[in-house]
Amino acid sequence: MKIALVGYGKMGRMIEGIALSRGHEIVCKIDVDNQQDFESEAFRTADVAIEFTAPSVAYGNVQRCFQAGVKVVSGSTGWMAAHADEVRRRCSEEGKTLFWSSNFSVGVYIFGAVNKYLSRIMNGFPEYQARMEEVHHIHKLDHPSGTAITLAEQIIQTHPQPLSGEGGLDREQAFSSPVSSPQEGGGDGVFESHVGWVPITSFRRGEVPGIHSITWDSEADQITITHDAHSRKGFALGAVLAAEYTATHTGLLTMDDLFHF
Numbered sequence: 001m002k003i004a005l006v007g008y009g010k011m012g013r014m015i016e017g018i019a020l021s022r023g024h025e026i027v028c029k030i031d032v033d034n035q036q037d038f039e040s041e042a043f044r045t046a047d048v049a050i051e052f053t054a055p056s057v058a059y060g061n062v063q064r065c066f067q068a069g070v071k072v073v074s075g076s077t078g079w080m081a082a083h084a085d086e087v088r089r090r091c092s093e094e095g096k097t098l099f100w101s102s103n104f105s106v107g108v109y110i111f112g113a114v115n116k117y118l119s120r121i122m123n124g125f126p127e128y129q130a131r132m133e134e135v136h137h138i139h140k141l142d143h144p145s146g147t148a149i150t151l152a153e154q155i156i157q158t159h160p161q162p163l164s165g166e167g168g169l170d171r172e173q174a175f176s177s178p179v180s181s182p183q184e185g186g187g188d189g190v191f192e193s194h195v196g197w198v199p200i201t202s203f204r205r206g207e208v209p210g211i212h213s214i215t216w217d218s219e220a221d222q223i224t225i226t227h228d229a230h231s232r233k234g235f236a237l238g239a240v241l242a243a244e245y246t247a248t249h250t251g252l253l254t255m256d257d258l259f260h261f
Helices: 010-021 035-039 055-067 080-093 106-124 146-158 233-246
Strands: 002-006 025-030 048-051 071-074 097-100 129-136 175-180 189-195 198-204 211-217 222-228 251-253
Touching (some): 002 010, 025 035, 048 055, 048 233, 071 233, 080 097, 097 233, 106 211, 106 222, 106 233, 146 198, 233 251
Parallel strands (some): 002 048, 071 097, 097 251
Antiparallel strands (some): 129 211, 175 189, 211 222
C-alpha cells in the first residue's frame, strides 16, 4: 500500500516506522513547509493519506486530500464536530472516503466497549454519578480531548438521563474553562468541561501520551476504570490498521467499522 503522511511530527514519524515494518511504502510527506506537495503527482499516487496535525488546519487538509482523490485517515481532534455534516455529505454524495477517530489506540477502543457496558449497568443504580478525568501532554491544544468527548457521548447514549436532573450540552456545545491556565510558552494547565451532563477535568502536564479515567461515585463507594497509554505507539499502529482497512473501503468510516465487539 502507498501511504502519504500529512503531518510529520512525532506521530508522523512513528506511523512511518510502523507502516514500513508492515511492508507499506511512504510516497509523500507533507508538513507546514511543503504544503504545495498536496498538488504533487507523488501525493496523488497514494492509496491512503494519514493525517495527524492541529485542529486549526485538519479540516483544510482533509479537503485537499478529497480534492486530490486520495482517501484519508485522520486522527486530528477538535475539528470534526463543526464539520461533520459537510464531511458526511461529501462522503455520501461525492464518493469521498474519510476514516476518522478521536483515538486510534486498540486499547482505547476496548476501553470504550467496557465504558458502554458499565454505563448500561449503571442505569439500574441511580445513586452513582459519573465524572471523567483526562491527562495529556502540554502540546495538546484541545481540551477536553477528542477521546474524552467520545467516551462522554458513549455514557450519554447508554445512560441518557442526567442523574442530577439537570439538562446538559451536546457535543458541539462542549466547553472548557481554565482552572489553572498553562504558563506562557508551555506548562501545566487544568480545565473544567462538560459534555452533556458528564463533567470532565482536563490536565495538561509534561509529555504524558494520554490517560483517561471514568469514575462512578456514590456515598458508599466508587468504581473507576482507566486507560493509561505508555507511549504513542498504540495510536500509530491503530492508524496504520485503519489505513489498511480504508484502502479497500469507502465512505465515512470509524473504529466501529474496523472492529466488531
